[in-house]
Amino acid sequence: MKRICVLPGDGIGLEVVGCAVRVLEAVAPGIELLHADIGQSAFAEHRSYLPEDTLELMRTCDSTLFGAVTSSSDPGYTSPVLTFRKSLDLYANLRPVKSLVRAVPKPAIDIIIVRENSEGLYHQEEAVDVEGVTTHRRVTRRGCERIVDFAIGHARERKRHDICCVHKANVLRRSDGLFLDVFRERMANAPDLAAKDQLVDSAAMFLVTDPRRFDVMVTLNLYGDILSDVAAGVAGGLGFAPSGNIGPEHSVFEPAHGSAPDIAGKGIANPTATILAAAMMLDHIGMSREAREVEAAVSGTYSSGHLTVDLGGRHGSGSFTDHVLQRMGA
Ligand code: ATP
Numbered sequence: 328m329k330r331i332c333v334l335p336g337d338g339i340g341l342e343v344v345g346c347a348v349r350v351l352e353a354v355a356p357g358i359e360l361l362h363a364d365i366g367q368s369a370f371a372e373h374r375s376y377l378p379e380d381t382l383e384l385m386r387t388c389d390s391t392l393f394g395a396v397t398s399s400s401d402p403g404y405t406s407p408v409l410t411f412r413k414s415l416d417l418y419a420n421l422r423p424v425k426s427l428v429r430a431v432p433k434p435a436i437d438i439i440i441v442r443e444n445s446e447g448l449y450h451q452e453e454a455v456d457v458e459g460v461t462t463h464r465r466v467t468r469r470g471c472e473r474i475v476d477f478a479i480g481h482a483r484e485r486k487r488h489d490i491c492c493v494h495k496a497n498v499l500r501r502s503d504g505l506f507l508d509v510f511r512e513r514m515a516n517a518p519d520l521a522a523k524d525q526l527v528d529s530a531a532m533f534l535v536t537d538p539r540r541f542d543v544m545v546t547l548n549l550y551g552d553i554l555s556d557v558a559a560g561v562a563g564g565l566g567f568a569p570s571g572n573i574g575p576e577h578s579v580f581e582p583a584h585g586s587a588p589d590i591a592g593k594g595i596a597n598p599t600a601t602i603l604a605a606a607m608m609l610d611h612i613g614m615s616r617e618a619r620e621v622e623a624a625v626s627g628t629y630s631s632g633h634l635t636v637d638l639g640g641r642h643g644s645g646s647f648t649d650h651v652l653q654r655m656g657a
Pocket residue numbers: 339343396565566583584585586587588589590595596597598600637
């Protein structure tokens with residue numbers, strides 16, 4: 328039996344994970360769901376934002392479904408998300424972005440963004456001196472090789488045609504230059520996929536004006552973080568973007584959005600990103616049939632006109648999920 332660690336976290340994390348759990352229970356009643364604490368609630372209970380027991384459960388389960396955490400201004404705060412990404416070696420961040428709603432007056436988008444998840448500016452080394460602060464940005468050959476190889480493998484698996492390397496090698500000649508060199512080297516051995524590259528600033532513009540020019544995008548950590556939110560905006564908003572953090576042994580799936588304290592507790596958060604993250608997780612643990620069933624139910628719910636509050640519709644988290652479950656025959 329597959330075992331899944333469930334970490335709702337804070338704010339709307341609780342609400343949207345609750346919706347995704349209802350969908351998982353309906354589509355895959357055989358999997359075991361084990362809840363644990365992370366974020367503010369974990370701190371209140373265990374004096375840790377990521378208790379060791381939670382991390383151990385994540386290590387021993389087949390995968391994890393995570394909601395969101397609210398950051399703290401406490402000077403001793405360390406992000407539990409960055410900690411689990413590092414501890415579990417989740418080096419690849421996978422963010423598929425696809426338009427589901429025809430009502431959105433934006434160009435159609437269907438892109439897979441593969442973001443390096445373990446280094447770059449998220450290395451979190453900042454040195455303070457009398458004049459200011461220097462932030463260390465780490466780009467290693469191994470880091471570049473494994474993220475490019477991951478993108479190639481994923482593109483093939485998903486029957487995609489091209490990969491675009493997004494960088495700023497004209498300014499960051501050594502670090503982004505290394506990333507671009509590795510991309511070209513690895514793509515030379517992948518003749519079945521077309522290799523493209525684009526500077527990050529113009530890539531941001533094309534994502535908004537002409538997203539159809541991208542198929543799979545591979546990029547460094549901060550660029551990927553920003554571009555995937557831009558892409559989510561084109562698809563309809565943050566409530567639509569699922570993501571997967573994937574490593575050689577472990578994986579964590581989550582919505583790309585945060586804990587949204589401004590709407591927490593109101594029942595209006597869009598649960599789509601988290602339900603689709605749960606579908607990505609099912610795929611990852613070998614339950615592709617169930618994953619497709621969930622995706623079809625979500626897209627069918629939108630195409631039959633049931634829109635969530637963030638799109639100007641009337642459905643809150645619960646009633647939208649009711650419709651998804653209905654379409655699954657649950
Ligand atoms: P983080 O730093 O954790 O990424 P953030 O400050 O970028 O968080 P989010 O929590 O992602 O913020 O929210 C950004 C905005 O998007 C907020 O106004 C929020 O209400 C909205 N938002 C985020 N997720 C959803 C959702 N699932 N449904 C509706 N609106 C959302």
